[in-house]
Amino acid sequence: MPRLSEVIAALDALWPPSRAEQWDAVGTVCGDPGAEIRRVLFAVDPVREIADEAIELGAQLIVAHHPLYLRGTTTVAADHFKGRVVHDLIKNDIALHVAHTNADTADPGVSDALAGALDLRVTGPLVPDPSDPSGRRGLGRICELEHPETLAAFAERAAQRLPATAQGIRLAGDPDAVVRRVAVSGGSGDSLFDTVRAAGVDAFLTADLRHHPVSEATQQSPLGLVDAAHWATEWPWCELAAAQLDEISDRHGWNLRVHVSHTVTDPWSSRFSSPGAPN
Numbered sequence: 001m002p003r004l005s006e007v008i009a010a011l012d013a014l015w016p017p018s019r020a021e022q023w024d025a026v027g028t029v030c031g032d033p034g035a036e037i038r039r040v041l042f043a044v045d046p047v048r049e050i051a052d053e054a055i056e057l058g059a060q061l062i063v064a065h066h067p068l069y070l071r072g073t074t075t076v077a078a079d080h081f082k083g084r085v086v087h088d089l090i091k092n093d094i095a096l097h098v099a100h101t102n103a104d105t106a107d108p109g110v111s112d113a114l115a116g117a118l119d120l121r122v123t124g125p126l127v128p129d130p131s132d133p134s135g136r137r138g139l140g141r142i143c144e145l146e147h148p149e150t151l152a153a154f155a156e157r158a159a160q161r162l163p164a165t166a167q168g169i170r171l172a173g174d175p176d177a178v179v180r181r182v183a184v185s186g187g188s189g190d191s192l193f194d195t196v197r198a199a200g201v202d203a204f205l206t207a208d209l210r211h212h213p214v215s216e217a218t219q220q221s222p223l224g225l226v227d228a229a230h231w232a233t234e235w236p237w238c239e240l241a242a243a244q245l246d247e248i249s250d251r252h253g254w255n256l257r258v259h260v261s262h263t264v265t266d267p268w269s270s271r272f273s274s275p276g277a278p279n
């Protein structure tokens with residue numbers, strides 16, 4: 001049975017913390033390096049529901065994509081919702097480890113998992129990491145479709161393949177436009193529009209798109225925009241990452257039980273369409 005420190009060393013080899021953005025807060029939030037690890041739970045958000053699931057499951061480690069504390073804190077008192085999570089985890093001998101922007105830019109990383117969920121063939125990163133001689137690491141991915149399809153069919157594919165959320169999939173642009181090459185980026189992608197346009201792709205699948213950037217992007221070029229829930233675009237990474245840890249566990253004879261949380265932690269809970277709204 002591996003110690004937490006051994007499992008963390010393996011995870012850090014997949015997603016070196018040194019490759020996280022300056023502003024990010026990745027690594028181990030709580031946990032005893034000497035603790036024995038038998039079960040691991042992968043999830044996007046380190047929220048109360050995921051802590052409860054880990055306790056129920058008897059896991060000793062949660063690997064989350066989003067940081068619990070991005071901006072630091074001076075208290076983990078249990079009367080705050082984040083402190084409550086820390087208390088519940090420590091009381092139940094559960095460690096929490098975060099791989100965020102270091103997992104976004106990894107090869108394979110968050111956007112490879114998103115592309116894989118939609119059966120897209122990745123041809124390279126959207127924003128290559130200049131320090132990577134292989135040219136495979138970086139933010140987002142450029143992908144080719146096996147067969148050209150309409151923007152509407154591409155959005156429908158995203159709706160079918162990504163986990164269900166209240167938002168579903170929103171589309172901006174001509175639904176009948178033909179799509180051959182696309183860019184995908186798990187999480188918030190509207191800062192990448194200039195790069196996406198320069199890449200000359202037909203469509204961009206990402207999350208958290210806002211009125212002004214989308215309005216300007218669609219006025220400026222015929223680029224199709226496909227907007228999914230942030231959680232849904234990053235959830236496929238949990239399955240990819242769990243498979244990677246499974247493989248490492250087999251190789252070391254660790255016999256870890258590796259789980260992926262199916263709890264929907266997208267904060268949006270419902271959606272209501274006005275009569276006559278476009279569908």
Ligand SMILES: [Zn+2]
Nearest residue numbers: 187188230234
């Ligand atoms: Zn995210």
